[in-house]
Amino acid sequence: MMLTLALSHDGPPLDLDVALPAGEIVAVVGPSGSGKTSLLRAVAGLIRPRSGRIALGEDAWLDTARGMSKPTRERPIGYVSQHYGLFPHLSALANVACSLTHLPPGDRAERARACLALAHVAGLDDRLPRELSGGQQQRVAMARALAREPRVLLLDEPFSSVDRSTRKRLYVELKRLHAELAATVLLVTHDLDEAALLATHLCLIQRGRIVQHGATGDVLTRPATVAAARLLDLPNLFTGTLERDGAARTLRWGPHALALPAAADAATAAGTAWTILPTKVLLHRVDRPSRGERENPVRATIADLVTLGDDVIARLVPEGLPDARLHLKLSLHVAQRNSLAPGREVTVSLLADAIVPLAGE
Amino acid sequence: MDWTALRLSLALAAWTLAILLPLGIVAGRWLASTRSRSRPWLEALTALPLVLPPTVVGFYLLVALGAQSPLGDAFARVFGAPLAFSFAGLVVASVIVNIPFAVQPLQRAFAAIPHEVREAAQCCGLSRWQAFLRIELPLAWPGVLSAAVLTFAHTLGEFGVVLMVGGSIPGETKTIAIAIYDRVQAFDTSAAGTMALVLLVVSFVTVALSFVLSDRWLRSERR
Numbered sequence: 001m002m003l004t005l006a007l008s009h010d011g012p013p014l015d016l017d018v019a020l021p022a023g024e025i026v027a028v029v030g031p032s033g034s035g036k037t038s039l040l041r042a043v044a045g046l047i048r049p050r051s052g053r054i055a056l057g058e059d060a061w062l063d064t065a066r067g068m069s070k071p072t073r074e075r076p077i078g079y080v081s082q083h084y085g086l087f088p089h090l091s092a093l094a095n096v097a098c099s100l101t102h103l104p105p106g107d108r109a110e111r112a113r114a115c116l117a118l119a120h121v122a123g124l125d126d127r128l129p130r131e132l133s134g135g136q137q138q139r140v141a142m143a144r145a146l147a148r149e150p151r152v153l154l155l156d157e158p159f160s161s162v163d164r165s166t167r168k169r170l171y172v173e174l175k176r177l178h179a180e181l182a183a184t185v186l187l188v189t190h191d192l193d194e195a196a197l198l199a200t201h202l203c204l205i206q207r208g209r210i211v212q213h214g215a216t217g218d219v220l221t222r223p224a225t226v227a228a229a230r231l232l233d234l235p236n237l238f239t240g241t242l243e244r245d246g247a248a249r250t251l252r253w254g255p256h257a258l259a260l261p262a263a264a265d266a267a268t269a270a271g272t273a274w275t276i277l278p279t280k281v282l283l284h285r286v287d288r289p290s291r292g293e294r295e296n297p298v299r300a301t302i303a304d305l306v307t308l309g310d311d312v313i314a315r316l317v318p319e320g321l322p323d324a325r326l327h328l329k330l331s332l333h334v335a336q337r338n339s340l341a342p343g344r345e346v347t348v349s350l351l352a353d354a355i356v357p358l359a360g361e
Numbered sequence: 362m363d364w365t366a367l368r369l370s371l372a373l374a375a376w377t378l379a380i381l382l383p384l385g386i387v388a389g390r391w392l393a394s395t396r397s398r399s400r401p402w403l404e405a406l407t408a409l410p411l412v413l414p415p416t417v418v419g420f421y422l423l424v425a426l427g428a429q430s431p432l433g434d435a436f437a438r439v440f441g442a443p444l445a446f447s448f449a450g451l452v453v454a455s456v457i458v459n460i461p462f463a464v465q466p467l468q469r470a471f472a473a474i475p476h477e478v479r480e481a482a483q484c485c486g487l488s489r490w491q492a493f494l495r496i497e498l499p500l501a502w503p504g505v506l507s508a509a510v511l512t513f514a515h516t517l518g519e520f521g522v523v524l525m526v527g528g529s530i531p532g533e534t535k536t537i538a539i540a541i542y543d544r545v546q547a548f549d550t551s552a553a554g555t556m557a558l559v560l561l562v563v564s565f566v567t568v569a570l571s572f573v574l575s576d577r578w579l580r581s582e583r584r
Contacts, residue, residue, distance in 0.1 A: 044480075046484075072483040079480075081481065083477055098487060
């Protein structure tokens with residue numbers, strides 16, 4: 001089953017048509033103002049797009065062509081907004097019970113308690129929202145959103161206002177809840193690491209358009225376009241000339257000829273943008289050669305080194321390309337063992353599988 | 362001491378409150394949430410009684426309530442008595458004059474409810490009516506209180522419009538404010554003094570009570 005979203009809207013701008021796998025955690029990632037929240041609000045029915053269709057499987061919630069739009073209260077959703085929107089005058093229990101008006105009044109308290117327990121905030125029933133910590137408020141909001149057994153759970157940057165350790169615990173809880181409930185989760189975030197940790201499907205969005213979507217691992221390692229690579233904040237973004245000889249492909253980058261895996265669909269193109277993850281640039285050991293050294297070797301000079309915890313980011317100037325900066329990420333002990341230092345000459349391999357030609361803007 | 366006048370003033374204030382508060386809640390909530398372009402004009406209209414002299418408001422009300430007007434004519438036909446210079450006419454006038462005192466605090470109170478909270482009510486599956494009763498009205502409670510107090514106290518003290526629309530008919534339109542004026546004109550300073558003191562005490566107690574209640578509410582909010 002798919003969650004189909006075809007939306008167009010002017011203020012805020014939305015122009016997308018995408019089918020997302022139901023039952024998964026789908027992260028919607030993009031910079032501020034990219035339309036992530038608007039997308040979520042449209043799914044919730046809080047904004048009505050100029051035209052479009054929203055359907056979960058066969059169940060349409062919005063179909064402007066037929067003049068149909070279910071009001072928010074009739075959509076099977078749970079929504080946790082950025083600041084949670086808890087009812088400030090109601091206790092945690094009463095907040096959750098507000099989602100249970102479809103049950104007989106006698107059953108609501110018991111069910112609300114069960115939801116609070118599910119979200120790990122049992123025992124705080126009588127507290128008002130202002131008497132709860134940020135993490136507890138988030139859990140109460142989650143309990144309230146889950147109370148109606150939603151088929152789609154909409155989470156708008158739900159982890160942005162809690163501290164780091166709480167956030168980590170909430171990550172685990174979201175995964176656990178998702179496994180128990182089998183609902184589709186649309187998680188809006190601007191944090192790629194968060195998306196990579198939680199989501200099985202990733203949807204990159206910019207200016208209201210989907211830049212790329214797919215399995216999280218694929219999107220993160222194989223961006224399809226320059227725009228996607230920029231959104232993923234990939235530092236190694238270069239241009240070369242893609243040449244074909246039968247099925248074999250070669251990418252000419254300055255004086256370097258990089259072999260790419262064979263592919264049928266590629267065409268010869270000058271000015272082809274391409275990228276490679278900094279973790280896929282392999283340093284050749286100085287003391288002894290190792291496996292894979294013949295794979296696209298490039299000689300380069302170290303421009304600078306930055307240590308970030310246990311990792312080192314090295315920026316290299318490839319031979320014959322004085323303006324290019326090839327980022328290489330390696331662990332600190334490898335950097336130390338090879339006595340890397342600015343100005344030193346090294347040889348690296350650009351793994352053929354990891355070189356990703358990109359479509360233009 | 363003119364007890365009839367005091368009773369009349371209290372009755373007028375109670376009627377005004379009973380009619381105006383529900384209307385004010387509807388209007389205040391609408392003004393707080395509407396995106397209509399007519400909003401500033403409607404806001405100006407509701408504020409108008411604040412700035413116009415009572416004689417102007419009273420004059421137009423007299424015209425609108427008089428036997429020649431459709432409203433006055435209809436009222437006279439149904440109830441067999443004229444609207445102008447009657448207690449009912451006074452209630453209508455008082456409701457109109459008090460619109461800004463009721464609508465403005467209510468509008469501010471509803472506008473102060475965070476957008477996220479209103480939307481959360483929809484996402485919880487609450488109907489409009491449920492959301493209003495369970496979420497919005499309790500959150501707007503300080504506004505409801507101050508609208509009620511301002512309307513009540515202002516009605517007790519209203520003079521100019523009452524005189525224009527009601528005249529000074531004992532037991533029908535002679536409120537305590539008019540009775541005080543009457544006594545002063547008759548050089549009966551002691552009666553005027555007593556009534557002025559009563560009005561002062563009643564008004565003070567009403568306003569003080571509202572401050573006590575809203576203070577208690579704020580304390581419970583901060584607790």
